[in-house]
Amino acid sequence: VVEIVFARKKGGNLIPTSIVLSIDSLGYGDVVEEIIKLSYAGTKAKKSILVLVNPHGGKGKAIKLFLSKSKPLLEAAQANIEIKETKYFQHATDIAKTIELDKYDMIACASGDGIPHEVLNGFYQREDRVEAFTKIPITQLPCGSGNAMSESCHGTNNPSFAALSLLKGIPVSIDLMACTQGDKTYVSFLSQTFGVIADSDIGTESLRWMGPSRFELGVAYKVFSRAKYPCEISVKYAAKSKNELRSHYDEHVNKILDKKLKISEETYKLEYDPSGPIPDDWEQIDQDLADNLGIFYTGKMPYISKDVQFFPAALPNDGTFDLVITDARTSITRMAPTLLSLDQGSHVLQPEVQHSKILAYRLKPKLTHGYLSVDGESYPFEQIQVEILPGAAKTLLRNGSYVETNF
Numbered sequence: 331v332v333e334i335v336f337a338r339k340k341g342g343n344l345i346p347t348s349i350v351l352s353i354d355s356l357g358y359g360d361v362v363e364e365i366i367k368l369s370y371a372g373t374k375a376k377k378s379i380l381v382l383v384n385p386h387g388g389k390g391k392a393i394k395l396f397l398s399k400s401k402p403l404l405e406a407a408q409a410n411i412e413i414k415e416t417k418y419f420q421h422a423t424d425i426a427k428t429i430e431l432d433k434y435d436m437i438a439c440a441s442g443d444g445i446p447h448e449v450l451n452g453f454y455q456r457e458d459r460v461e462a463f464t465k466i467p468i469t470q471l472p473c474g475s476g477n478a479m480s481e482s483c484h485g486t487n488n489p490s491f492a493a494l495s496l497l498k499g500i501p502v503s504i505d506l507m508a509c510t511q512g513d514k515t516y517v518s519f520l521s522q523t524f525g526v527i528a529d530s531d532i533g534t535e536s537l538r539w540m541g542p543s544r545f546e547l548g549v550a551y552k553v554f555s556r557a558k559y560p561c562e563i564s565v566k567y568a569a570k571s572k573n574e575l576r577s578h579y580d581e582h583v584n585k586i587l588d589k590k591l592k593i594s595e596e597t598y599k600l601e602y603d604p605s606g607p608i609p610d611d612w613e614q615i616d617q618d619l620a621d622n623l624g625i626f627y628t629g630k631m632p633y634i635s636k637d638v639q640f641f642p643a644a645l646p647n648d649g650t651f652d653l654v655i656t657d658a659r660t661s662i663t664r665m666a667p668t669l670l671s672l673d674q675g676s677h678v679l680q681p682e683v684q685h686s687k688i689l690a691y692r693l694k695p696k697l698t699h700g701y702l703s704v705d706g707e708s709y710p711f712e713q714i715q716v717e718i719l720p721g722a723a724k725t726l727l728r729n730g731s732y733v734e735t736n737f
Contacts, residue, residue: 332362335406337494343399344490346406372500372730377435378410379496382422382449384441385415387474395473396440399489407497416445426452426462436467436726438496440489442474443520447705450506450723454517454598464593467501467724476706478520481633482644483725485733499726503591504646505630506722509704510604510715519723520705521629521641522716524693525559526552526656528701532708552624553665558658559623560696563615564608566717568650569687572679575643578687579737582648587730591647591721598722602690604715612690615655624658626693628716632675632735642675642735643687646727649720653691655684675735690717 331352338347353361366375381404384392393415404411412434416422426437426449439445446468453462471489472480481487484495507518523531530549569578602609629641630651641652656665660682671677678685692715695702702709 332365334365337403337406337490343488344403344494346402370498373498374435376408376410377497378433379404379412380429380434380437381411381413381471382425382437382439382441382445383413383415384422384439384445384474387441387445389475392440392473395489396471400438400440400471400473400493403490403493404497409497416441416448420448422448423452423455425449427455431458431462431465434466436469436496438469438471439479440471440473442472442476443470443478443706444474444476446470446479446519447707450517450519453723459598460593460595463723467726469496469499469726471496476635478631478634478706479725481636482631482732483727485728487636495728496726499728500587500730501724502586502646502727502730503593503721504723504725505649505651506719507628507630507651507716508598508600508719509709510600511710511712515600515604516704517719517722518630518704518716520631521627521634521703522705522714523628523703524561524626524695524700525623526557526625526658527627528703529557529559531706532701532703550669553669554662556658557624558621559626559700560621561623561626562617562692562694562696563620563623563626564612564692565615565653565686565688566602566609566612566690567686568689570613572685575685575687578648578650579643579645582645586646586727593721597719600717602715602717604692608692612692619655619657621696622658624656624660625654627654628652628688628691629654632732637673639675639735640672640677642678642737643685644732646725646732647721648687649718650687650689651718653684653686653688654678656682675737688718690715692716 333348333350335348337344422445456462470479471492472487480492484492509516509518569575632639632644634640664682668677668680694713700711702711
């Protein structure tokens with residue numbers, strides 16, 4: 331007798347369900363082995379998972395979401411689960427800095443995007459960071475208010491579907507971005523933003539009770555009031571024009587799993603001096619545009635939130651990240667259709683939107699007060715320099731690639 335446990339859709343969620351088969355005893359071992367092999371192609375069964383839960387995530391519902399929607403599927407897969415709740419800001423960073431690497435096959439963040447950001451930076455600060463990033467993929471079970479990692483990697487905002495994707499997902503190398511302010515360097519997996527987006531996200535924290543609408547209303551208000559954010563920006567381009575970007579995307583989109591990027595200490599060495607002069611092969615954004623900047627947004631994953639694919643051309647390990655810039659002086663009649671096309675990712679095709687692939691940039695705000703966001707977290711409002719770190723970490727991807735964006 332063989333009991334097969336599988337995931338079945340019930341309502342809007344997945345739940346574990348089982349069937350019992352009677353099999354000739356002579357073929358029992360072969361059948362079981364073949365079922366396991368087919369079920370976990372490209373990965374291993376019975377994973378050891380460290381789950382980090384942010385009890386404040388998802389308006390305080392993160393623990394309930396994990397226990398009711400994700401945990402039953404993980405247990406049905408006979409995963410070895412260790413659950414830790416974060417107790418304070420950057421607790422996940424402290425946990426990641428001290429865990430025993432041989433104990434886990436992955437870290438699953440039952441949270442929004444803040445906990446993956448903390449875990450990655452905890453690994454980055456370890457003396458044995460090469461081993462940490464090589465051995466342990468970092469993934470997300472979407473239990474927070476912002477679940478961009480799960481949307482991009484698992485293709486879902488539902489913790490039960492994400493749990494199944496996590497169990498079947500393939501470990502893939504991903505690029506990180508090194509963000510330097512003063513003498514401190516952090517890593518970013520998702521995005522950095524200055525201007526309208528940062529103002530509408532970090533600047534409306536007091537309205538978080540409104541849910542996603544606070545961000546959408548904030549963006550609409552700032553865009554239609556033509557709010558501008560003067561700054562100085564210098565960029566190292568990889569593909570400056572939209573035609574060059576298209577060629578770059580077409581060249582790399584089908585090579586994701588071919589890239590067996592070996593992590594070494596050299597991976598984390600900065601190529602550009604954040605405190606030195608701007609390199610000669612960088613370009614300065616036209617100052618007239620920089621003085622009238624509306625949106626400055628860089629990203630490494632296609633989705634920034636549910637139904638918003640801000641970076642549809644983002645790829646896991648192409649050695650670049652995406653830059654989107656808009657001019658605050660653009661007419662409302664042109665910006666309105668641009669904003670309304672964010673769900674399809676077609677905003678980047680609009681002539682009013684500058685969209686490029688870049689290797690690095692330096693941004694210096696001219697204002698004295700404002701907001702700068704890294705992976706959705708508030709960072710000091712001061713000069714920042716960012717550069718790509720190719721293949722610096724690993725995550726789990728459904729089918730071995732980001733979700734389809736139809737770019």
